[in-house]
Amino acid sequence: MVVNRLPDEIRFFRIIRRLVNGNHLPLTAAIQKLKHIVSDQISAEG
Structure with a gap:
């Protein structure tokens, strides 16, 4: 699990x-924008 999550975290940074x-x-502001992107992805996947 941690191994799979690390590349995503690096990508987010x-x-x-x-x-x-x-x-x-x-x-x-960048973090707020990123949160919107992530929540949109989660909504699309879920």
Whole structure:
């Protein structure tokens, strides 16, 4: 389980970094955007 989750966490960090660097968003705004993306994915999968 942990082995499967680690790549996802790394990917999320890369997404956050790309959102912050690419769009110059504050970190909190990037995290909020990421939460929306994750919740949308969970809704689509569930």
